[in-house]
Each structure stands twice: as C-alpha cells, then as structure tokens.
Amino acid sequence: MKRRANGLGTAYKLAGNRVRPWIARFPAGRDELGRRKWVTLGYYTTKSEAEKALALNLIQPVSEKHRITFSALYDEWSMIHYKRVSRQAKYVYTGSYKLLEPLHSRVFCELRTADFQRVIDRLDKSRTYKEIIKTFVGLLYRYAMENDICHKNYAQFIKIEKAERKEIEIFTDTEIKKLFDNDTIPGVDMTLMLIYSGFRIQEFLNLTVFSVDLKNGIVTGGLKTDSGKGRIVPIHPRVMKYWKKYVDNAKDNLFTRGGKVLKQQYFREKMYYPALAQLGISKKSPHKCRDTFATLLARNGADTLAIQQLMGHTNYAFTANVYTAKDKEYLTKNLNLI
Structure with missing residues (x-):
C-alpha cells in the first residue's frame, strides 16, 4: 500500500x-x-x-462511519430521533423506511438522488406519502451531515410529480343508506359519525365524554390548525343515537380498546375496512368521510363560511372565543341541510 x-x-x-x-x-x-x-x-x-x-x-x-449502510444509519438515527417524536410520527417514518428496502444494504454516502428517485417513483403511494418519504430521507441526511458521514443532502433534489387532479371520491347516497341499514356491524356507527361530523380520524379518536354536550347537541374538538382546534360541530340528528351510546358507555375517552384510546391503525384495519368489505362498499380511506361531509354540505346549499367553520379550514374566530347561541343556531341550520 x-x-x-x-x-x-x-x-x-x-x-x-x-x-x-x-x-x-x-x-x-x-x-x-x-x-x-x-x-x-x-x-x-x-x-x-x-x-x-x-x-x-x-x-x-469524513468520520470513520463513512461507509455505514443505509440500514445501520437508520438504526442510529431512530434510537435518538424516536425519543422526541410522537407515536404517529414514529409509525410514519418506520413505514417510509420499509418502503425504501431496496436501498437498505447500500452504503449511505454512495447513494444519490437517482437511487431514491427510482424507488420512490415505483411506489404505488399518494403524492403526499411520497413527500413524507422525501422528508424522512432528508432527516437521515441531516443526521449524517451532523456526524460527518457525508457532506451533501441528495434528498433535496428528489422530485415528487404532481398527481393528476382527480374527482374526490366520497360515499354515495346509496352507500350511506347501506351503512345506516347495517349499523350493528362494528365500525359502521363510527363511520357514520365521521361522515356527519367532518372530524379528521385522529381528532375523532381523541374525543372524550367532555367533548360532547348532548344537551346542547354539540361536539367540541379538533387538532392541526388554530382554526381547527376547539371547533364546534353540531350533532346531526341522524347520528345523535350513536353519540349518546358512546357517551353513556365511556368514562373518559369515547373510543377505547382494552381501556386505552383506540388506535388509528386498529380502527382502519380491524373495523373500518372490514365493514366496507362486508357491505360491498368500495375501499375508501377514513379521510373520505371528511370529504363526504364537506361535499354534502356544499351540495345542499350550506354557506361557505359555515363549511369553513365546520371543517376548521378558516382563521375565523368566534367573538371573544366564546360560543354563542347565535353561532350554534347558524351552524346547526347549515348542518341540518344534509
């Protein structure tokens, strides 16, 4: 030598x-x-x-770890990063890592944009999910650069093509009727509650008995944005009995399994999707319940402002952050159009 x-x-x-x-x-x-x-x-x-x-x-x-493999780098990174992120974020990043399996044995510093691009382009995933994978790879590069394993972030050059705009898929009137006719099947009543409230799945599963005011017919909940947090959604008459059932049988969280909050994955895989399959309803993500809610409101002539408030898509704030009888009457009137 x-x-x-x-x-x-x-x-x-x-x-x-x-x-x-x-x-x-x-x-x-x-x-x-x-x-x-x-x-x-x-x-x-x-x-x-x-x-x-x-x-x-x-x-x-570069450091002595310059020849570390993708999988070994991920193991190092996850041991540190997963201590300070939510369980949901951990679930998403773990899924992203698994989808990049063709690169696991490769030396990380030898990977280039084209390597990641090739794998991501072949995935049968939504544009949003691919963006999450790109973000995940970027986090790995940040860790690698902080530790002198490499000096350039190739994730920044990954291109996620815009998907063709498709008509939003929602539950049809026939499918909604089928759900009501079979509401004893596990998960069906919750699906109808989602359709008639517009809550995101995690917002919905986080609700407690204190979120529901049966006397005044309202549910208070929401996450994600300032306008979405603490928003008030009147309970639609068609699903009032379901809300009452869960409130009457809950001590704290409305939706539980084994004494703990029902997890998204369990609801999707063990209740929601099996119920749709049993009823012969085409497979739709739980988020389609929210899309259905918005579409039904618009189709039946609800005010744009009311839709924004019910969906949590606006910066509109109630006067002095206090819910008034006038607000409730206005939102209930628009909600009951569907």
Whole structure:
C-alpha cells in the first residue's frame, strides 16, 4: 500500500474485473496493538477520481462511519430521533423506511438522488406519502451531515410529480343508506359519525365524554390548525343515537380498546375496512368521510363560511372565543341541510 508523505491517504487499484477498481483510503489513528487503522473512503472508476476524493477529504474530512449502510444509519438515527417524536410520527417514518428496502444494504454516502428517485417513483403511494418519504430521507441526511458521514443532502433534489387532479371520491347516497341499514356491524356507527361530523380520524379518536354536550347537541374538538382546534360541530340528528351510546358507555375517552384510546391503525384495519368489505362498499380511506361531509354540505346549499367553520379550514374566530347561541343556531341550520 503506497502512502503519501503529506498524510493525504492512499489510492490503489484492486485486482479483478471491477466497474470501480480504484479504492481510496485514509488513516484514522491506531488500534489497540498500535497498528494504523485505515478507513475506506470509496471506490472509483479512475485513479484521478480516487485521488480527488482524498484531496477533498482533507478539506471536508469524513468520520470513520463513512461507509455505514443505509440500514445501520437508520438504526442510529431512530434510537435518538424516536425519543422526541410522537407515536404517529414514529409509525410514519418506520413505514417510509420499509418502503425504501431496496436501498437498505447500500452504503449511505454512495447513494444519490437517482437511487431514491427510482424507488420512490415505483411506489404505488399518494403524492403526499411520497413527500413524507422525501422528508424522512432528508432527516437521515441531516443526521449524517451532523456526524460527518457525508457532506451533501441528495434528498433535496428528489422530485415528487404532481398527481393528476382527480374527482374526490366520497360515499354515495346509496352507500350511506347501506351503512345506516347495517349499523350493528362494528365500525359502521363510527363511520357514520365521521361522515356527519367532518372530524379528521385522529381528532375523532381523541374525543372524550367532555367533548360532547348532548344537551346542547354539540361536539367540541379538533387538532392541526388554530382554526381547527376547539371547533364546534353540531350533532346531526341522524347520528345523535350513536353519540349518546358512546357517551353513556365511556368514562373518559369515547373510543377505547382494552381501556386505552383506540388506535388509528386498529380502527382502519380491524373495523373500518372490514365493514366496507362486508357491505360491498368500495375501499375508501377514513379521510373520505371528511370529504363526504364537506361535499354534502356544499351540495345542499350550506354557506361557505359555515363549511369553513365546520371543517376548521378558516382563521375565523368566534367573538371573544366564546360560543354563542347565535353561532350554534347558524351552524346547526347549515348542518341540518344534509
């Protein structure tokens, strides 16, 4: 192994027929026996490329973990990052990692935009989910750069193509009637409550007995935005009996399993989707309940302002943040149009 006097490292050609036969290595201290340790910087097509990499390493040195694989980097990152994120975020990032399985065994610093682009483009996922994957990869690059594993974030160049605008799929009148006719099937009553309240699935599952005022016929809940938090949704007469049933049988959280808040994944996989399949209703995500709610309001002539308030899509705030009888009457009138 030929060493350079200036401590640059060494570049030499490997035996055999290789696409990238030139290896670049640099010294990284000594082991327990006093022998010099060498870290592989990378493999290159030509000698000049290898020497250029060594020269660059003097300016921007990388750590001994430079050759860490994608999966090993993820393991390191997740042990730190998952301590300070929500369970839902952890679930999303874990799913993103699994979808990038073709890259798991690759050396992370050798991956380029095209590698990620190729995998993401082949996924049968929504544009939103692909954006989440891009964000996830960016977080890995941030960790790698903070620890001198690499010096460039290739995630920033990933392109997520805009999907063609499709007509929003909602529950049809026939499907809604089928749900009402079969409301004893587990998950059906909750599906109807979602359709007639417009809550996002997590907002819905977070509701407690204190969120529901049966006497005045309103539910207070919401997350995500300032306008969405603490918004008030009148209870539609068609689903009042379901709200009353859950309030009467709950001590704190409305929707529970084993004494704990019902999880999104369980509701989707064990209740919601099986119920739709049993009734012969085409598979729709729980968010389609919210889309159906908005569509029914618009179709039946509800005021735009009322729709915004009920959906939590506006910065409109109730006077002095107090809910008045006039507000309730206005929202209830518009809600009952559907």
